[in-house]
Amino acid sequence: MFPIVEFNPNKLKIKTMPYTSNSIPIQGRKYTLTHSDRTGELYLSIGFQYDMSTINKNIRDEFLAEIVLQNNQYFLQGKVYVSGGEFNEQTAKKRYIIFQRELRLAITAIIYGDWGFFFQNPHLLDANIMIYFESDYPSFNQILCYGTPRHYISTFHFQTS
Template sequence: MSFSPTRSYVQYRPDIQHFTPFWERKYVLTHSDQTGDLFLTISKTYALDQVNEMRDEVLGKWMVHQDGIPFIGEVLVGNEDIDYSVQNIRYNIFKKEMPTALQGIFYGERWLLEMNPFLTQSPIYILFKSNHPEFRGYQSFGYVRDYLRLS
């Protein structure tokens, strides 16, 4: 799936304003398998009511760290209740579709990035959560600037 701004929708929860500091923002990105639409919810807490039974969402946040401000995300590949072969499929889909998901998040927060251009230099790390070690751990996905669309 490729990213399309016309198929991307953003919802700010009442606790978030445009001027809310980046370190207070939490992101939940979901999608529709039927339409390919992306849905980004931004709040001070993860909008877990947006999580569906497929558990194919991407959660994310900015971390203020002594070495910089990475964008940290996570996805659930699987647990004891999900068969190994299914986790293998989920892992590969998450890896393949992560660039589209990251484009959706950063497109939805383009105003924040315009007001805080230093965030475009932030590295991106995604935690793949699984009970199988081959599907578990942090992976680097480059930098925020790599996912910004040029208009």
């Protein structure tokens, strides 16, 4: 899970994948966010595809997000993997609680890390952020709203106009 700390931009390492810029793509723009428990660093990859090479398939504590267009409305749609049969319900609950607690940090890292893109596309600052908690336990298999990117930019003092 992501470390329990306030967002520190000096701990964010950003990798922009090929054919990705501050203007393209909009729809289908994907974010892969992972971290190091040892250093507290966050690793953000931005591109047309998820950066599967950065995901630890044994731990599964990554945060994936994508900009989607649905019914003429943009969303930042994210996903965290809580459980799929390999964890008992108590462990799944612990993962669910930790993800809920740490998602604000993860979302802040994405908005900060791709600020040039959001600055170029200010209409996306009001896109709803919907996060899917993927779990085989119904009580943790949920979709929750985490506000809009505009709610997160105040934490890093950028001007939007």
